[in-house]
C-alpha cells in the first residue's frame with residue numbers, strides 16, 4: 001500500500017488545521033492509544049464510556065505524529081499535527097477508508113441489519129458464495145472470516161478502523177464479496193462510514209437494546225439509517241412480513257426489493273414442513289429441502305436466496321447450494337443423550353427469538369414430550385427484556401430453570417430477581433432459579449425423562465461467561481455433553 005499524507009486521509013471531510021503540516025506521511029491509523037506506533041495517526045473520540053482525548057499525551061509518547069480531535073488541548077507538542085473535526089467518531093470510518101485505499105470500491109459489500117437472523121444469514125451467504133465459486137469474506141458475531149481463515153472478534157460489527165482493515169485484507173485475497181452484520185450500535189456510531197454498500201438487507205425488528213436506544217422508535221430509526229444513505233446503484237432488500245420493512249424503504253434511493261412468507265413480494269417463500277432434521281420450503285415456485293431447523297429459518301433461507309438473486313446469481317444453482325449448507329454454530333444445535341433426551345443449544349437472547357425457538361420446538365415435538373428451558377439474561381444490557389424472557393420461557397415450557405448469562409458488572413442475583421418478576425405464582429411452582437449455569441444445565445438433565453427436550457438458550461456459540469470484565473471459559477454444548485454422559 002502506498003504511503004499517504006494527512007491531506008489524502010482527510011479527503012471528503014471538513015476540518016481545521018490547529019497546528020502542523022498536512023503533507024506529513026502517516027504510517028498507521030488507530031482509535032486505541034495502546035496500539036500506536038511511530039508516525040501513526042490517533043483519532044481521539046468521545047466514546048460511550050471514555051473520552052479518548054485524555055489518551056492524547058500517551059498517544060504522542062508512543063509515536064503518534066498526527067492527532068484528530070474535537071477539543072483542542074491547552075498545550076500543543078512541537079512536531080505533532082493537530083486537526084480539529086466536529087465529530088471524530090463519525091469521521092473515523094472515512095479516514096480509515098482513505099488510509100486503506102477505499103476497499104469497498106473493489107469488493108461488493110452487503111450489510112444486514114435487524115434484531116434476529118443476521119449471523120445466520122451472513123453465514124449462509126458466505127458459505128453459499130464460496131460454493132458458487134467466489135472468494136468471500138464474512139463479518140459476524142461469531143467470528144470474522146476471509147474464505148476459511150478465521151479472525152476472532154468480540155463485536156458483531158467491528159470498529160470503523162478494523163472494518164476498513166478487514167475489507168482491505170479481503171481485497172488483497174481477491175474476495176469478490178463481503179457479507180456483514182450491521183448492528184444498531186454500529187449504525188448509530190457510524191462504524192460503517194466509508195463503506196460504499198452494494199446492498200442492504202432488513203430481517204426483522206423486535207424488542208432489544210432499549211438500554212442503548214431508549215425507545216423502540218429510536219431503535220427502528222437506527223436500523224433505517226442504513227437504508228437512508230444507500231446510493232442509487234445499490235439494492236435494498238426488506239422483509240415485508242415485518243411491518244417495519246416498508247419503513248426502511250421510505251426515502252431510500254436504492255432499488256427496492258422485498259421478500260415474504262405471508263404477503264406478496266418480489267421473493268416469495270412458503271414453509272411446507274418443519275422437522276428436527278430441517279425445513280421443506282417453496283421458494284419462488286421451486287421446492288427444496290434445507291438443513292436449518294425452525295420455522296423462523298424459512299426467513300433466513302429466503303433472505304439468502306433473495307440476496308443471491310439481487311447479486312445476479314441463478315435461482316436453481318443457488319437453491320441447490322443452499323440446501324447443502326449447515327446452520328451457523330450455536331443456532332439450534334442438537335445433541336441427543338444415550339437416554340434419548342434431546343438437548344438444543346440456541347442463541348435466542350431476545351424475547352422474540354426465545355418465543356420463536358420455543359414455538360418451533362412445540363410444533364415439531366410429539367405429544368407428551370416435555371420442554372425444559374434453561375435461560376438467563378445478560379448484565380449491562382436491556383433490563384426490560386428480563387421479565388418478558390422469563391415469562392415467555394414459562395408460558396412455552398413445562399419446566400424452567402433461570403440462570404446466569406454474562407452478568408458482566410451486575411449482580412447475577414439481581415438479574416434473576418428481575419427475570420422472576422415476569423413469572424406468575426402458578427408458573428413459579430415449575431420454575432427454579434440456579435445462579436450457576438453449569439449446575440442449571442446439570443439439573444435440567446437430571447430432571448429430564450427419555451424423549452424430553454432441553455432448550456439451553458442465550459449463549460449459542462459463546463465459549464465464555466463474562467463476570468466483571470473477565471471472560472472465563474464456558475461452553476453450553478460442552479456442559480450439556482458432559483451432563484449427558486453422567
Ligand SMILES: CC(=O)N[C@H]1[C@@H](OP(=O)(O)OP(=O)(O)OC[C@H]2O[C@@H](n3ccc(=O)[nH]c3=O)[C@H](O)[C@@H]2O)O[C@H](CO)[C@@H](O)[C@@H]1O[C@H](C)C(=O)N[C@@H](C)C(=O)N[C@H](CCC(=O)O)C(=O)O
Nearest residue numbers: 031032033034047048049050052055155156157159183185
Ligand atoms: C456501547 C458500545 O457500543 N461501545 C462500543 C464503542 O465503545 P466506546 O465508543 O464507548 O469506547 P470507549 O470505551 O468509551 O472508549 C473511547 C475510545 O477510547 C479509546 N481508548 C480506550 C482506552 C485506552 O486506553 N485508550 C484508548 O485510546 C478506545 O479505543 C475508544 O476509541 O466502540 C468500541 C469500538 O468501536 C466498542 O468496542 C465498544 O463496544 C463495547 C465493548 C460493547 O460492549 N458494545 C456492544 C454493546 C456492541 O457494540 N454490540 C453490538 C451488537 C449488539 C447486538 O446486535 O446484539 C456489536 O456490534 O457488537
Ligand SMILES: Nc1ncnc2c1ncn2[C@@H]1O[C@H](COP(=O)(O)OP(=O)(O)OP(=O)(O)O)[C@@H](O)[C@H]1O
Nearest residue numbers: 115116117118119120141296299346347348353357
Ligand atoms: N429470522 C429470524 N426471526 C426470528 N428469530 C430468529 C431468526 N433467525 C434466528 N432467530 C433466533 O435468533 C437467534 C439469534 O440468531 P442470529 O445469531 O442469526 O441473530 P443475530 O441477528 O445475528 O443476533 P445478534 O444481534 O446477537 O448478532 C437464533 O438463535 C434464533 O433463536
Ligand SMILES: N[C@H](CCC[C@H](N)C(=O)O)C(=O)O
Nearest residue numbers: 349377378381405406458459
Ligand atoms: N450481541 C449481543 C449478544 C447477547 C448475548 C447474550 N449471551 C448476552 O450476553 O446478553 C449483546 O452483546 O447484547
Ligand SMILES: [Mg+2]
Nearest residue numbers: 118119141156
Ligand atoms: Mg449476530
